[in-house]
Amino acid sequence: MNGIHDMGGMHGLGPIEVEPDEPVFHSEWEAKTFVLTRAIGPWRKWNIDAGRHQIELIPPADYLRMTYYEKWYVRLVELLVKTGLVTQAEIDSGKPEQGSVRQTPTVSVERVPEIALNRFLAPTVEPGIAPLFGVGEKVRARNIHPIGHTRLPRYARGKVGTIVIDHGVHPLPDTSAHGLGDNRQHLYSVRFPSRELWGEQASERDFVYLDLWDSYLERI
Amino acid sequence: MNGIHDMGGMHGLGPIEVEPDEPVFHSEWEAKTFVLTRAIGPWRKWNIDAGRHQIELIPPADYLRMTYYEKWYVRLVELLVKTGLVTQAEIDSGKPEQGSVRQTPTVSVERVPEIALNRFLAPTVEPGIAPLFGVGEKVRARNIHPIGHTRLPRYARGKVGTIVIDHGVHPLPDTSAHGLGDNRQHLYSVRFPSRELWGEQASERDFVYLDLWDSYLERI
Amino acid sequence: MGADHTHQAVPSDMTLRVKALESLLVEKGLVDPAALDALVDTYENKVGPRNGAKVVARAWVDPEYKARLLADAPAAIAELGYRPEQGEQMMVLENTPEVHNMVVCTLCSCYPWPVLGLPPVWYKSAPYRSRAVIDPRGVLKEFGLTLPDEVEVRVWDSTAEMRYIVLPERPEGTGGMSEEELQTLVSRDSMVGVAKVDRA
Amino acid sequence: MGADHTHQAVPSDMTLRVKALESLLVEKGLVDPAALDALVDTYENKVGPRNGAKVVARAWVDPEYKARLLADAPAAIAELGYRPEQGEQMMVLENTPEVHNMVVCTLCSCYPWPVLGLPPVWYKSAPYRSRAVIDPRGVLKEFGLTLPDEVEVRVWDSTAEMRYIVLPERPEGTGGMSEEELQTLVSRDSMVGVAKVDRA
Numbered sequence: 134m135n136g137i138h139d140m141g142g143m144h145g146l147g148p149i150e151v152e153p154d155e156p157v158f159h160s161e162w163e164a165k166t167f168v169l170t171r172a173i174g175p176w177r178k179w180n181i182d183a184g185r186h187q188i189e190l191i192p193p194a195d196y197l198r199m200t201y202y203e204k205w206y207v208r209l210v211e212l213l214v215k216t217g218l219v220t221q222a223e224i225d226s227g228k229p230e231q232g233s234v235r236q237t238p239t240v241s242v243e244r245v246p247e248i249a250l251n252r253f254l255a256p257t258v259e260p261g262i263a264p265l266f267g268v269g270e271k272v273r274a275r276n277i278h279p280i281g282h283t284r285l286p287r288y289a290r291g292k293v294g295t296i297v298i299d300h301g302v303h304p305l306p307d308t309s310a311h312g313l314g315d316n317r318q319h320l321y322s323v324r325f326p327s328r329e330l331w332g333e334q335a336s337e338r339d340f341v342y343l344d345l346w347d348s349y350l351e352r353i
Numbered sequence: 354m355n356g357i358h359d360m361g362g363m364h365g366l367g368p369i370e371v372e373p374d375e376p377v378f379h380s381e382w383e384a385k386t387f388v389l390t391r392a393i394g395p396w397r398k399w400n401i402d403a404g405r406h407q408i409e410l411i412p413p414a415d416y417l418r419m420t421y422y423e424k425w426y427v428r429l430v431e432l433l434v435k436t437g438l439v440t441q442a443e444i445d446s447g448k449p450e451q452g453s454v455r456q457t458p459t460v461s462v463e464r465v466p467e468i469a470l471n472r473f474l475a476p477t478v479e480p481g482i483a484p485l486f487g488v489g490e491k492v493r494a495r496n497i498h499p500i501g502h503t504r505l506p507r508y509a510r511g512k513v514g515t516i517v518i519d520h521g522v523h524p525l526p527d528t529s530a531h532g533l534g535d536n537r538q539h540l541y542s543v544r545f546p547s548r549e550l551w552g553e554q555a556s557e558r559d560f561v562y563l564d565l566w567d568s569y570l571e572r573i
Numbered sequence: 574m575g576a577d578h579t580h581q582a583v584p585s586d587m588t589l590r591v592k593a594l595e596s597l598l599v600e601k602g603l604v605d606p607a608a609l610d611a612l613v614d615t616y617e618n619k620v621g622p623r624n625g626a627k628v629v630a631r632a633w634v635d636p637e638y639k640a641r642l643l644a645d646a647p648a649a650i651a652e653l654g655y656r657p658e659q660g661e662q663m664m665v666l667e668n669t670p671e672v673h674n675m676v677v678c679t680l681c682s683c684y685p686w687p688v689l690g691l692p693p694v695w696y697k698s699a700p701y702r703s704r705a706v707i708d709p710r711g712v713l714k715e716f717g718l719t720l721p722d723e724v725e726v727r728v729w730d731s732t733a734e735m736r737y738i739v740l741p742e743r744p745e746g747t748g749g750m751s752e753e754e755l756q757t758l759v760s761r762d763s764m765v766g767v768a769k770v771d772r773a
Numbered sequence: 774m775g776a777d778h779t780h781q782a783v784p785s786d787m788t789l790r791v792k793a794l795e796s797l798l799v800e801k802g803l804v805d806p807a808a809l810d811a812l813v814d815t816y817e818n819k820v821g822p823r824n825g826a827k828v829v830a831r832a833w834v835d836p837e838y839k840a841r842l843l844a845d846a847p848a849a850i851a852e853l854g855y856r857p858e859q860g861e862q863m864m865v866l867e868n869t870p871e872v873h874n875m876v877v878c879t880l881c882s883c884y885p886w887p888v889l890g891l892p893p894v895w896y897k898s899a900p901y902r903s904r905a906v907i908d909p910r911g912v913l914k915e916f917g918l919t920l921p922d923e924v925e926v927r928v929w930d931s932t933a934e935m936r937y938i939v940l941p942e943r944p945e946g947t948g949g950m951s952e953e954e955l956q957t958l959v960s961r962d963s964m965v966g967v968a969k970v971d972r973a
Contacts, residue, residue, distance in 0.1 A: 134364040135707075137357075137413075141879030141930065143903040144354040144500055145413060149915050151895050157817045162791040167891075168812035169795060172804040181934075185881055193357075193365060193699075194417035201882070201897045206791060218803060227793040229801050236802035245811040250820065250887050257862070276552040278707060280364055284932045286879055288906065291511060298864075300935055320933050331907055332496040339926045341906050344933035355907075361679030361730065363703040369715050371695050377617045382591040387691075388612035389595060392604040401734075405681055413899075421682070421697045426591060438603060447593040449601050456602035465611040470620065470687050477662070498907060504732045506679055508706065518664075520735055540733050551707055559726045561706050564733035 134280050135287055137193035142288040142331070163202040170209050175239040175248055178216035182310035186282035187212055257301030264319035265347045270296050272323065272350040274343075282310035285349040289341075293353060294325035297342070305346050318347040354500050355507055357413035362508040362551070383422040390429050395459040395468055398436035402530035406502035407432055477521030484539035485567045490516050492543065492570040494563075502530035505569040509561075513573060514545035517562070525566050538567040621690035624655055625738055626759035628665075628688060633743040634752045642740070643667060655687050663688070666729065667740045668766070673724050674739045675713070675766030677705035678731040685736035689764060696765065706730055716767040739766040746772050821890035824855055825938055826959035828865075828888060833943040834952045842940070843867060855887050863888070866929065867940045868966070873924050874939045875913070875966030877905035878931040885936035889964060896965065906930055916967040939966040946972050 140146070158164035170184075179187075187208045188196075196204070213219040223230055240248055266272055276291045277283065284306045300322060304315035323345050327335035360366070378384035399407075407428045408416075416424070433439040443450055460468055486492055496511045497503065504526045520542065524535035543565050547555035598604045628650055632639035642649035646663045663685060666674035678684065679702050684692040695701050704712050709728045713720060720726065729737045741763040747755060762768035798804045828850055832839035842849035846863045863885060866874035878884065879902050884892040895901050904912050909928050910920060920926065929937045941963040947955060962968035 135362055136365045137363070138880055140899055140903040141877075141905075142355055142498065142907040143357070143413075143899075144498075144907075145356045145410070146899040146903045147412065149895050149898065149900045149904070149912065151916075152893065155893050157821070157891055158813075160788070162788045164813045164817070165791050165795055165809065167816070168809045169791075169798060169804060171812055172808055173798070176803070188881065190365065192367065193363075194414060197414035197417065197899060201894065203787065206787065206794075210794065213798075219797065219801065223797055223801075224794070227797055229797065233801065235800075238802060238805035238808065240808045240812075241805055242807045242811045245808055245815060249812060249815045278362065278364075278551050278554060284880060286930065286932065287507075288879075300933070303933060306933075320935070322935070324927075327907075327909075331498050334498060335907075336910065336922070336926070338923065339909060339928070341928045341930060343930045344935050346933075358680055360699055360703040361677075361705075362707040363699075366699040366703045369695050369698065369700045369704070369712065371716075372693065375693050377621070377691055378613075380588070382588045384613045384617075385591050385595055385609065387616070388609045389591075389598060389604060391612055392608055393598070396603070408681065417699060421694065423587065426587065426594075430594065433598075439597065439601065443597055443601070444594070447597055449597065453601065455600075458602060458605035458608065460608045460612075461605055462607045462611045465608055465615060469612060469615045504680060506730065506732065508679075520733070523733060526733075540735070542735070544727075547707075547709075555707075556710065556722070556726070558723065559709060560728070562727060562729045564731070564735050566733075 134189060134282065135278055136189045137196050138189045139287050141286045166202045166206045166209065170205055171249070172240045173209065173213070173218070176218060178218055179212050180309055182282055182306040184208065184212065186310040189282065257303060259302040259317060262302045262317055262319065264299055266296050266321060266350060268296050268299055271353050272296060273353050274345060275349055275351050279307060281307060283307050285345060286343070288330055289325060289343055292325055292329050294323040294329070296321045297324045298322035300344065303346065305348055307348065320344055320346050354409060354502065355498055356409045357416050358409045359507050361506045386422045386426045386429065390425055391469070392460045393429065393433070393438070396438065398438055399432050400529055402502055402526040404428060404432065406530040409502065477523060479522040479537060482522045482537055482539065484519055486516050486541060486570060488516050488519055491573050492516060493573050494565060495569055495571050499527060501527060503527050505565060506563070508550055509545060509563055512545055512549050514543040514549070516541045517544045518542035520564065523566065525568055527568065540564055540566050616691055620686060622761035622764060625688035625764045626756045627653055629740055629759045629764065630752045630755040632740055633755055650688060662734045663736045663738065665738055665740050666727070668742050670742070671725060672727060673720055673766065674727045674729060675705065675709060676729045676731060676737045676739060677702060679706055680732060683731035683736065685738045688738055689761060713767060716762065718768055739764050741770045744770050744772040816891055820886060822961035822964065825888035825964045826956045827853055829940055829959045829964065830952045830955040832940055833955055850888065862934045863936045863938065865938055865940050866927070868942050870942070871925060872927060873920055873966065874927045874929060875905065875909060876929045876931060876937045876939060877902060879906055880932060883931035883936065885938050888938055889961060913967060916962065918968055939964050941970045944970050944972040
């Protein structure tokens, strides 16, 4: 979707503010919001793409106003309810509904090292899936404007770049986020001259590299 | 600037909400904010382009949150102070500073009919300024990303359209907004197929017309 | 949590802030209170979509007027007494069974004040501004207007000082109506191009 | 009025809300409180830019390791004990006097957790995400790094599950330093590509 999250190239969002000696979490609730999300992940009720899309659905004014972990909190609640792990009544009351069966957590202390950094990614090698493009080939990013999830930023659409790396086979976020299948296909690092993206104001020695799927590209 | 105001083609901004029998103003302060702005206009301390740009400078989160006339209020205060008609101290105290000379309003009741709808536009006929393009010509909107004011929306940049009307000579907002001169030049209505702008998802029978200046266009 | 914030209340102090600003500007002699009242009266009572409706009804009953209106909107609008100096940057877009025009301003909220008055909130809102250019038929459907696929849709994004007003189609079965009766049929929305005119 | 709102305070009830959610999820048996604590401990103490600094220092002192790292980052990172299954989607980008790499995620905040830990707020912020791709040299200047015009700048926008870490240039005059000493020089920012490594 052409949402506010797709902000590459926007002006007016203010200066970059660096906090010296920033802690990993600024408060207990930030830490808890983060690890609750990580601990619920292995229930496999949603994947990384659906999780990203849920944050994109936050209304733009709120998206810009909220802190990072406020957005994570909103996402977690929405996905818990949407996938039925928790009911809205339970969120509202803070208590399990009468008759709800107590589960056994998927993540025990012993599994923490295993799941802490694991995003359950599919293998990237799949000889049966051939790449549509080759390294060194010039390609155009397609001019698409899906209302659902996509990882092709607006600033690159319609622009011409060169494939520099074939990253192997990856699930396509556009379908994966919506339960429409992994649609695994080749992912490439595509090098775009900044002048192609931003016109003559850009330095001719600047380049932007994006990771783009077969479905995002077309032959020139 | 690539600001949040340039929102043509964005998703996720919610449903269109129509208010039945909507009044012209919803409150006294809305009406006053509007007419104060109109009554200050004839002091000629800023032009229409500078006024538009001042609203674009509102931080994006606020831009989306504020109502229309809240933005007008912010603009009026900022421009009054910036142009020296009023000092920040006067805004803060609500009182004229000691020694400030009382002016005579430029807009009297008698002048209201004359100025109410008048935006002090320059004449559009100027035989000395030749058009760079002709009606019927195919042109590409330039891929520019100025940090200042511009009236070339992002969604049209780099796209090809056809000039359908020559509207005569108009000041270029990109310079006019910043006190860099009127830079008067021809303005055209340019017809873009929606498929050119939005790809194959658009109807082949949809077209978007934009009014674009010579400086925004290039030959194909 | 998200949705709660989309319609945040206007800060309650806007009334006080604007009053303070007004009295400051009056005290400094920058504005005349009587002129402010006359301006409010102008926008509340003297301009508005009734102006445009008169133009449309005249065009419906008088083919020669319609021809003049389409060729030179400012001059034709001035014939009905609306300020010619405003109309000079105005164009009239004729809707037909084959072509539907609609107007938006994606970058701010430009609107043809002299003939339609000040724009409604929805016209100035982010949802309309963002969607009119990328999904005009979807927007029209939200307004209750479903166009046949074969109709050409033209969206006019008011990026400059040109102001656009739509001349809607005259509804069938209105042959016996007077110009005054026809005026009452013409809605604001039909002149923005998000509605057709219905027979009353 | 405008600027006042950019740094709005977090709603004071976030603490209460999250506590309520946590106790609900614990009570429903969806999460294990001890596992939550262990997860917090992992992210606060076990991952972080020190991991990446070890990788960088090793690459500086061991040309063969560096070659392996640039050819197959996951395997080379695993040699130092960092979870190979994470690294498999990782690439190392070498900065040289001719080429400067920097990393951003314009669409969200993707970041190489296993070697750098969780990202700082600025990396996740709208200003960095919006500007890194359109004005990388301006962004670098704000971080205190002015690059000569002739240096090529490569901005890596992390749009997929590839994670990028920058291998900064080893500063001059560090020939006599041990691998452990070198590790202490390597900052997080240098591995994101918004800084160079200075001699201590």
